[in-house]
Amino acid sequence: xxxxxxxxxxxxxxxxxxxxxxxxxxxxxxxxxxxxxxxxxxxxxxxxxxxxxxxxxxxxxxxxxxxxxxxxxxxxxxxxxxxxxxxxxxxxxxxxxxxxxxxxxxxxxxxxxxxxxxxxxxxxxxxxxxxxxxxxxxxxxxxxxxxxxxxxxxxxxxxxxxxxxxxxxxxxxxxxxxxxxxxxxxxxxxxxxxxxxxxxxxxxxxxxxxxxxxxxxxxxxxxxxxxxxxxxxxxxxxxxxxxxxxxxxxxxxxxxxxxxxxxxxxxxxxxxxxxxxxxxxxxxxxxxxxxxxxxxxxxxxxxxxxxxxxxxxxxxxxxxxxxxxxxxxxxxxxxxxxxxxxxxxxxxxxxxxxxxxxxxxxxxxxxxxxxxxxxxxxxxxxxxxxxxxxxxxxxxxx
Numbered sequence: 001x002x003x004x005x006x007x008x009x010x011x012x013x014x015x016x017x018x019x020x021x022x023x024x025x026x027x028x029x030x031x032x033x034x035x036x037x038x039x040x041x042x043x044x045x046x047x048x049x050x051x052x053x054x055x056x057x058x059x060x061x062x063x064x065x066x067x068x069x070x071x072x073x074x075x076x077x078x079x080x081x082x083x084x085x086x087x088x089x090x091x092x093x094x095x096x097x098x099x100x101x102x103x104x105x106x107x108x109x110x111x112x113x114x115x116x117x118x119x120x121x122x123x124x125x126x127x128x129x130x131x132x133x134x135x136x137x138x139x140x141x142x143x144x145x146x147x148x149x150x151x152x153x154x155x156x157x158x159x160x161x162x163x164x165x166x167x168x169x170x171x172x173x174x175x176x177x178x179x180x181x182x183x184x185x186x187x188x189x190x191x192x193x194x195x196x197x198x199x200x201x202x203x204x205x206x207x208x209x210x211x212x213x214x215x216x217x218x219x220x221x222x223x224x225x226x227x228x229x230x231x232x233x234x235x236x237x238x239x240x241x242x243x244x245x246x247x248x249x250x251x252x253x254x255x256x257x258x259x260x261x262x263x264x265x266x267x268x269x270x271x272x273x274x275x276x277x278x279x280x281x282x283x284x285x286x287x288x289x290x291x292x293x294x295x296x297x298x299x300x301x302x303x304x305x306x307x308x309x310x311x312x313x314x315x316x317x318x319x320x321x322x323x324x325x326x327x328x329x330x331x332x333x334x335x336x337x338x339x340x341x342x343x344x345x346x347x348x349x350x351x352x353x354x355x356x357x358x359x360x361x362x363x364x365x366x367x368x369x370x371x372x373x374x375x376x377x378x379x380x381x382x383x384x385x386x387x388x389x390x391x392x393x394x395x396x397x398x
Contacts, residue, residue, distance in 0.1 A: 002036040004101045005360070006084065008117065010042040013109030014196050014217060022339050023106040024057045029342075029352040035360075038084065038098050040073065042112070048073050050084065050097060073097055075124055082126045102363055103128040106336065110191050110218075113336050114140035127367035129359045130313040131335040138309055139335035140191045143222050145309070152308055154301065155329050157320075159224040161190070164215050170208045177207060177223050184226040187211055189218035200226055229323035232331075233288050235298050236316045236341035237306040238355065240362055244306050246299035247344035251288035286347055294321065297328055305330055312366060313359045316341040 007030075009023030010016055020041075027037055039054035043063075051070030053059045059066045072087040084097040103121050105128060107113050115137035121128040131139060138144050146156045160180060166173050177185060187210035188198040197217035201207035207223070214221040236247035288295065302317045316337035320329045334341075340359075342352040 003034060004038060004098050005030070005035040006038045006040050006098075006100045006103045008040045008042060008103055008105045009107055010044070011107050011109070011112035011117070012042075012044055012046050013107070013112050014192065015109035015113075016044055018338055019106060019108045019112070020060055021057065022108070022336075024055060025339055025342075026104070026106055026352075026356060027055050030356055031353055034357075036098070038100070040084070041070070042107075043067070046111075048075075048087070071097065075100065075126070077124050077126075082124050100126060102126070102360060104360065104363075105130055106340065108336060108338065110140070114191060127363050129363040131311050131315070132366070135310045135312065136335050139311070139315070139333040142188065142190050142332060143220070145333055146222075148309065149305060149330055154305055154308075155327065157224045157227075157329050157331075159222045161220065161222050162211065163221075164219045167212065167215065170211065173211065174204045174207050178204070181223075181225040183207075184228070185223050186226050187214050187221060187223050189214045190220040190222055191218055227320050227322045227329075231290070231321040231323055233290060233294075233298055233319045233321060234316055234341075234344070235302040235319065236314060236337065236344040237302050237311070238314045238345070238358060239303075239306070240312045240366065241307050241310050244303050244311075246302045247341065248286060248347045249288040249290065249295050249298055250344055251285040251290070253283040253285060284343075286344070290321070294326075294328065301328070301330060305333065309333065311335060312362055314340050314355065316344070 007023055007027055009019045011019060013019070023039070027039060030037055037055070039050060039052075041049045041054050043049065049067055049070040050073045051066075053066060053069055073084050074087045076083050076085055082100045084100055086095045086097065089095050103126050105112070105117055105121070107117060111117075113136060115133040118128060118131070118133045118136050122133060130136070138148060143159065143161050146159060149156050158180070160173075160177055162173055184200055184202045185207065186198065186200055187207065189196070197214045199206075199210040199213060201210045201223075211221060211223070232252050233249050234252065235249045237244050238247070239245060290298075298319050301319070305317060306315055311333070313335075314337065316334040318331040318334065320331050321327070322329070340352075340355070342355055345355050346352070
């Protein structure tokens with residue numbers, strides 16, 4: 001009997017479209033002899049739809065037309081299992097679409113990758129692929145991630161953190177940045193990826209503008225010193241906190257002299273026939289053009305950081321090498337990387353189908369382990385009835 005696998009993608013995020021590309025890629029490579037693949041598309045209004053056409057990337061050229069041929073749905077837990085049912089119940093006929101055995105979130109960005117969706121699936125007690133709630137939240141919040149990694153001795157750049165209300169004292173914020181770092185600096189939203197809202201500031205005016213731009217996408221931002229002689233290196237990790245291994249390293253290649261890889265360079269520039277291949281389309285050197293000792297350090301740091309943060313499934317950890325000092329820094333942890341970083345595993349002989357299978361098995365392993373934990377505590381507190389009154393234990397008299 002096949003396993004019913006719900007692939008969730010889309011969502012209320014600026015990386016909505018990237019999620020669609022990543023999910024369609026994955027669904028095309030899942031083992032269809034083992035899994036009954038049930039696509040579940042989340043609109044930008046957080047509505048859930050399912051339908052066979054959601055597996056075809058070309059269907060998304062006209063989303064309203066696509067949804068008119070799909071079924072709006074919801075997840076419910078009933079009689080010890082999770083079911084996907086029609087949201088608009090029919091008076092006659094079946095409303096059950098399918099039982100769901102495991103969920104595979106392939107989502108990017110706020111409201112979906114940051115632990116929100118993971119918490120929903122965990123509340124349903126549904127096994128799900130990828131990082132748990134805490135690791136997802138930490139990976140998305142760049143500031144929290146830096147604090148945790150720095151405390152544990154991992155190499156990260158220092159930073160300043162500001163919130164939306166700090167724009168009322170923008171000049172004071174600029175004073176703080178100038179005193180701490182000088183220029184140039186990088187300004188980025190705390191909880192976004194795909195280079196959205198990120199810019200480089202070379203003076204006070206451009207710093208304040210960069211802060212305003214970043215705050216359009218998030219209510220919190222961070223400012224960190226720019227590495228002038230920068231080499232970017234990415235490395236993927238697969239596993240869980242018990243055991244993990246690193247992929248080969250890649251070096252993203254910019255198509256211009258811009259300081260930061262843009263959203264378009266990452267996802268649009270390499271597309272063919274009008275469609276993007278997601279992160280797989282980015283120009284890159286694989287393996288990265290770095291020294292063997294640098295590669296070994298990066299791969300070791302990637303695995304250690306992955307396990308320390310309690311990650312699960314596949315992540316991509318982005319590094320920076322300061323070519324002026326040869327220092328290596330952890331830049332970001334992507335808990336659900338674009339295209340699930342499959343292109344970093346193929347050089348090691350790991351096919352995409354095999355990588356996806358390993359991720360699903362890790363999800364089932366975690367769920368089995370969670371079932372061994374006692375989430376109940378037998379007591380007779382409710383049997384005491386009205387003795388507590390409306391005030392609870394504080395209002396009771398013993």
